[in-house]
Amino acid sequence: EVQLVESGGGLVKPGGSLRLSCAASGFPFTNAWMSWVRQAPGKGLEWVGRIKSKKDGETTDYAGPVKGRFTISRDDSKNTVYLQVNGLKTEDTGMYFCMRGAPGGTYYDYWGQGTQVIVSS
Amino acid sequence: DIVMTQSPDSLAVSLGERATFNCKSGQSLLHSSNNNNYLAWYQQKPGQPPKLLISWASSRESGVPDRFSGSGSGTDFTLTISSLQAEDVAVYYCQQYYSTPITFGQGTRLEIK
Numbered sequence: 001e002v003q004l005v006e007s008g009g010g011l012v013k014p015g016g017s018l019r020l021s022c023a024a025s026g027f028p029f030t031n032a033w034m035s036w037v038r039q040a041p042g043k044g045l046e047w048v049g050r051i052k053s054k055k056d057g058e059t060t061d062y063a064g065p066v067k068g069r070f071t072i073s074r075d076d077s078k079n080t081v082y083l084q085v086n087g088l089k090t091e092d093t094g095m096y097f098c099m100r101g102a103p104g105g106t107y108y109d110y111w112g113q114g115t116q117v118i119v120s121s
Numbered sequence: 122d123i124v125m126t127q128s129p130d131s132l133a134v135s136l137g138e139r140a141t142f143n144c145k146s147g148q149s150l151l152h153s154s155n156n157n158n159y160l161a162w163y164q165q166k167p168g169q170p171p172k173l174l175i176s177w178a179s180s181r182e183s184g185v186p187d188r189f190s191g192s193g194s195g196t197d198f199t200l201t202i203s204s205l206q207a208e209d210v211a212v213y214y215c216q217q218y219y220s221t222p223i224t225f226g227q228g229t230r231l232e233i234k
Binding site for chain 1: 172
């Protein structure tokens with residue numbers, strides 16, 4: 001059974017940092033492209049970024065609003081993908097979901113339950 | 122960035138009736154190399170993560186009831202629920218994966234009339 005379990009969210013002051021984790025199981029993690037999406041309270045889905053598999057270069061892509069502040073990385077030995085979020089702003093508040101990209105890294109066939117990030121003074 | 126626009130913003134349909142969701146992309150999602158449309162549909166119920174319903178514009182995921190169907194090509198796409206059930210109350214999103222940044226529509230909220 002595929003499982004994605006996010007952790008690391010919390011309450012942080014503007015300008016602060018967090019590292020979100022997503023532990024994966026039930027599929028060959030090393031081959032998967034992994035992504036993060038966030039959802040502000042009562043709002044729609046916003047793509048944050050993705051990391052490709054090692055064999056595809058482990059390259060990353062980011063959405064404009066987070067580029068330069070957020071960093072996605074992965075540890076294939078731990079079947080875990082990370083989202084380092086720095087320079088947090090109040091508009092970064094929301095639920096952060098981790099997802100597995102379907103073969104080709106395109107649409108998202110499995111989602112975690114999410115971890116909540118609240119940025120407030 | 123490819124802008125995805127869904128209509129309507131909300132929809133109220135009677136049980137057993139048809140529900141139709143529209144999604145328009147700012148540029149064609151049809152890839153000439155493989156003749157596939159890079160468009161997915163998701164269902165999100167309150168307090169839950171989104172669930173993939175349809176990929177490649179019209180390919181229904183395993184386990185998704187056959188009352189859900191996707192159609193369209195190029196820039197105009199439709200998700201149809203042929204006979205609304207109570208458990209279909211949710212927000213529905215389209216997503217393009219033709220190019221990064223990946224983008225979602227703003228969502229359509231479905232309610233029971």
